[in-house]
Amino acid sequence: MLGAGLIKIRGDRCWWDLTCMDFHYETQPVPNPLAYYLHRSPWWFHRFETLSNHFLELLVPFFLFLGRRMCIVHGVLQILFQVVLIISGNLSFLNWLTIVPSLACFDDAALGFLFPSGPQGLKDRVLKIQRMEAQGIWPAPRYGCVVRRLVNLSLGVLVAWLSVPVVLNLLSSKQVMNTSFSPLRIVNTYGAFGSITKERTEVILQGTASPNASAPDAVWEDYEFKCKPGDPWRRPCLISPYHYRLDWLMWFAAFQTYEQNEWIIHLAGKLLASNAEALSLLALNPFEGRAPPRWIRGEHYRYRFSLPGGKHATEGKWWARKRIGPYFPPLRLKDLKDYFKARKWPLLEPV
Structure with a gap:
C-alpha cells in the first residue's frame, strides 16, 4: 500500500491537485457498471476520493506500529478500501489478494465473537492460555515448538534481508513499480496507477x-x-x-x-x-x-x-x-x- 501511494505522489500531477478520480472510472482498464455512475459524481466527491486514497495508502500503513487497537483499525480500513475498489472496477483478483494480509491485523480476541462462547468455546480456551502464560505457569515449550520458533525466526530474517532493496526502492526518487529483486520472488515492489490516462x-x-x-x-x-x-x-x-x-x-x-x-x-x-x-x-x-x-x-x-x-x-x-x-x-x-x-x-x- 505504501508503494502504491508513493508512486502516485511521484507520478501524475493529478494526484497532487486531487483531480485523478475525475478520469479514473472512465479510463481504468475494464470499467464495470457502477463505474459509469461513479464517474458522474460531483467534483467535491472526486476530491474526497483522491484525498482518502492518499490517507489510506500513505498514512494508514503506519497504524500497524501503533498498538493493537490501531492495528485493528488498519485492518478494517484497508479491507473496506479494497471492497470499494472491487465494486467500482474490474481489477481482477488484485484487490481480493490485498485483503488477505490485512486479515492478520485481527487477533483472537478481535475475532472471538465469530466462535462459540462458554467453557468449551475457543475464545475461553485462548483466554485461559493467555492467563496461564501471564502467570508463568504455562508448560515449557516442547521440542516441536522450539523447532517451529527457529523456523519462524529464520524466515523472518530471510524476509528482512530480501526486503532491503525493496525499502531502498521505496525511498528512491526513481521508484520502480512491480519489480522483483531476487529469484525467490518472496518480497517484491508494488505500485499501481502512478499516472492516470485522461482519455x-x-x-x-x-x-x-x-x-x-x-x-x-x-x-x-x-x-x-x-x-x-x-x-x-x-x-x-x-x-x-x-x-x-x-x-x-x-x-x-x-x-x-x-x-x-x-x-x-x-x-x-x-x-x-x-x-x-x-x-x-x-x-x-x-x-x-x-x-x-x-x-x-x-x-x-x-x-x-x-x-x-x-x-x-x-x-x-x-x-x-x-x-x-x-x-x-x-x-x-x-x-x-x-x-x-x-x-x-x-x-x-x-x-
Whole structure:
C-alpha cells in the first residue's frame, strides 16, 4: 500500500491537485457498471476520493506500529478500501489478494465473537492460555515448538534481508513499480496507477469479406471482446475476481502503437485463419458460420461514457465513441507470412 501511494505522489500531477478520480472510472482498464455512475459524481466527491486514497495508502500503513487497537483499525480500513475498489472496477483478483494480509491485523480476541462462547468455546480456551502464560505457569515449550520458533525466526530474517532493496526502492526518487529483486520472488515492489490516462481509447478489430479492402462498398464488421468496451450499446461487465487477460492487454495496446504490441498482429493473423483458440477468447465472431474474413484491420476510437438522461442514454448507449483513425492497416493472411517467419511464429492456414 505504501508503494502504491508513493508512486502516485511521484507520478501524475493529478494526484497532487486531487483531480485523478475525475478520469479514473472512465479510463481504468475494464470499467464495470457502477463505474459509469461513479464517474458522474460531483467534483467535491472526486476530491474526497483522491484525498482518502492518499490517507489510506500513505498514512494508514503506519497504524500497524501503533498498538493493537490501531492495528485493528488498519485492518478494517484497508479491507473496506479494497471492497470499494472491487465494486467500482474490474481489477481482477488484485484487490481480493490485498485483503488477505490485512486479515492478520485481527487477533483472537478481535475475532472471538465469530466462535462459540462458554467453557468449551475457543475464545475461553485462548483466554485461559493467555492467563496461564501471564502467570508463568504455562508448560515449557516442547521440542516441536522450539523447532517451529527457529523456523519462524529464520524466515523472518530471510524476509528482512530480501526486503532491503525493496525499502531502498521505496525511498528512491526513481521508484520502480512491480519489480522483483531476487529469484525467490518472496518480497517484491508494488505500485499501481502512478499516472492516470485522461482519455480512453480503444482498438476495434474489424474484418471484411470484400476482396478489395479499399472498396467503398466493403462492409467492415466488428469483433467483440468479452468485457472491454466495444459496442456502445453493450453494458459494462462485472467479472471481478475473474480476469480476461486479452481484454486487459487491449487496454495497454490502445494507448501505444501496434509496433510496440506485435502480439496484436499475431492475433489478427489468427482471426484471418479463423483459429478456434483465438476466437474462444472473444465474445462475438461476426464471421461465425461463414468463411473467414479476407481482410482484418484495427481502428482507433476515443470512448467516453454517455451522459445519463441525455440523448445517448435514452437510446440505451453506455458509451459515446468517435473515430481517431487507423490503428493498423488492412491485412491479408498472405501479407503476414514474412512477418510471421521473421518472428518465428507458426504459419497459419485458413480453417
